[in-house]
Amino acid sequence: MANDSSTMSLGVTEFLQLLRDGAPRTRAQLAKSTGLARSTIASRVDDLMHRGLIVPVADAASTGGRPSSQFALNPAARVVLAVDIGASHVTVALTDLAATVLAERTDRLDIALGPEAVLTHVVERAHALLADTARSAGEIGAIGIGVPGPVEVSTGMPVHPPIMPGWDRFDIPAWIAEHLDAPVLVDNDVNIMAIGERSVAFPDVQHLVFVKVATGIGAGVISGDRLVRGAQGVAGDIGHIRVSRGDDVPCTCGNRGCLEALASGPAIARVLREIGVDAADGNDVVELVKHGNIDAIQAVRQAGRDIGEVLTACVSLMNPSVIVIGGSMARVGEHLIAGVREAVYTRSLPLSTEHLAIVPSAATGDAAVIGAAMLAIDHTLSPEGLARLLARP
Numbered sequence: 001m002a003n004d005s006s007t008m009s010l011g012v013t014e015f016l017q018l019l020r021d022g023a024p025r026t027r028a029q030l031a032k033s034t035g036l037a038r039s040t041i042a043s044r045v046d047d048l049m050h051r052g053l054i055v056p057v058a059d060a061a062s063t064g065g066r067p068s069s070q071f072a073l074n075p076a077a078r079v080v081l082a083v084d085i086g087a088s089h090v091t092v093a094l095t096d097l098a099a100t101v102l103a104e105r106t107d108r109l110d111i112a113l114g115p116e117a118v119l120t121h122v123v124e125r126a127h128a129l130l131a132d133t134a135r136s137a138g139e140i141g142a143i144g145i146g147v148p149g150p151v152e153v154s155t156g157m158p159v160h161p162p163i164m165p166g167w168d169r170f171d172i173p174a175w176i177a178e179h180l181d182a183p184v185l186v187d188n189d190v191n192i193m194a195i196g197e198r199s200v201a202f203p204d205v206q207h208l209v210f211v212k213v214a215t216g217i218g219a220g221v222i223s224g225d226r227l228v229r230g231a232q233g234v235a236g237d238i239g240h241i242r243v244s245r246g247d248d249v250p251c252t253c254g255n256r257g258c259l260e261a262l263a264s265g266p267a268i269a270r271v272l273r274e275i276g277v278d279a280a281d282g283n284d285v286v287e288l289v290k291h292g293n294i295d296a297i298q299a300v301r302q303a304g305r306d307i308g309e310v311l312t313a314c315v316s317l318m319n320p321s322v323i324v325i326g327g328s329m330a331r332v333g334e335h336l337i338a339g340v341r342e343a344v345y346t347r348s349l350p351l352s353t354e355h356l357a358i359v360p361s362a363a364t365g366d367a368a369v370i371g372a373a374m375l376a377i378d379h380t381l382s383p384e385g386l387a388r389l390l391a392r393p
Contacts, residue, residue: 015044016053016073016381022098024057024070045071051390052077073097078141078389079133080376081126081182084189084368085118085147087111087163087215092125094133095373097141097380099199103129104369111148114166115175123179140182141380141389144372145172146189148216150234156186159233162253163216183385185375189368190236191227193361194220196371197324201362207320210367211238211307212327213336214282217260223318238314239264243306259310263303265329271299282329289332300332304339311340312347319352326361333360 018025018033025033031041048054048071055074075098084091088111093104105125111118122145130137149161156173158164173184194210202208210220217239221228228235239260246257249267253260261267265282272279272288277295279285288296311323323344325337341358348356361367379385 015048019054019073020381022072024072026070075100078380079135079139080141080373080380081143082369082372082376083122083143083145084372085111085145086189087148090118090121091369092122092129093369093373094129097377099370099373099377101369102133105129111163112165115170115172119172119175126180137180140180142183142185142376142385143176143180144192144375145184145186146192146368146372147186148189150232151186151188152233153187153229156184183379185379187375188233190218190220191229192371192375193326193367194222194371195227195374196367197326197361197363198222199370199374202322205322207318208322208324209314209318209320210324210326213307213325213329214265214327217264221318238310241310243309259306263306268299268303272296286331289335297335300335301339304336305343308340308343312344315344315348315352315356321355321357323356323358324361326367330360
């Protein structure tokens with residue numbers, strides 16, 4: 001086309017952002033929303049329809065004249081790859097542009113195997129999912145990846161990740177690009193879980209904290225409608241804040257008394273072993289709680305109080321309207337959240353908790369995959385991502 005690519009991308013981006021909510025719009029509505037001339041709208045609509053990015057839907061109700069054709073984003077126009085890499089698992093999913101999962105696979109895999117082994121697995125699973133859904137690698141708009149450690153988002157490189165040996169400064173996007181031709185977005189796993197949870201359950205909430213309690217403890221913070229990453233990408237690393245009853249409990253980070261050393265799944269299991277209860281890890285703790293073991297319930301409740309102690313400071317600092325508790329340890333149910341609520345509501349100022357909700361994750365185990373998909377979708381429909389799509393024949 002003869003249009004300037006930057007101008008074209010801006011117009012297309014405006015269109016698709018308007019249409020992402022799924023509500024069909026007419027050419028007249030698009031012209032009013034974007035301020036572009038109707039002739040420009042017609043040209044853009046025709047081009048986007050030709051490329052399959054938008055599709056016509058049922059006509060709008062007549063206002064006396066001829067009904068106007070309506071258009072909506074075509075979620076099937078492209079796919080994105082969503083990847084959740086945990087300490088001991090890898091989930092790879094293929095979704096459409098509405099974050100609807102088309103195919104998904106989770107495998108047990110130790111992140112300590114190193115980046116090349118884990119990412120080779122990711123690429124193999126990606127090709128298998130593409131084959132299962134009869135899609136091609138060329139249809140991938142972008143790839144979103146969450147990893148359990150700090151990430152320099154501008155480069156996609158993990159930075160001094162404590163539980164990812166061999167991953168420090170490894171160029172994940174460059175390695176993936178050698179095997180899949182698509183932009184790669186990498187972020188901390190708790191950040192993408194916060195994005196996923198908000199997308200599923202709290203799309204209109206502007207101030208939200210998502211707390212992941214699992215092998216480690218971390219938080220994803222959304223403030224003023226934006227994800228807060230911090231200067232070095234470690235915003236929300238609450239697992240290494242000292243807890244008052246921590247005393248000299250050693251933490252894997254090298255310090256003592258960290259929240260993670262007292263309230264994570266492995267930490268609760270350790271406490272139970274010390275009093276003679278057989279619990280090898282967090283999964284065992286969950287099963288014990290589900291079967292009504294009093295020692296396990298009390299240990300989980302105390303872990304909730306410890307988490308709540310740290311979150312009390314977060315409430316004063318960030319003033320969120322929602323705190324979501326997720327991660328594998330959230331499977332213990334209300335016992336953990338009861339401890340969190342007890343500490344937060346007791347220790348925080350009434351004004352900051354008057355409208356504060358502390359709730360379990362609605363997305364549960366899907367939060368990371370949905371968040372990774374949203375990360376990839378946002379890039380695919382951004383000016384940069386659309387320029388890439390429009391440059392293809």
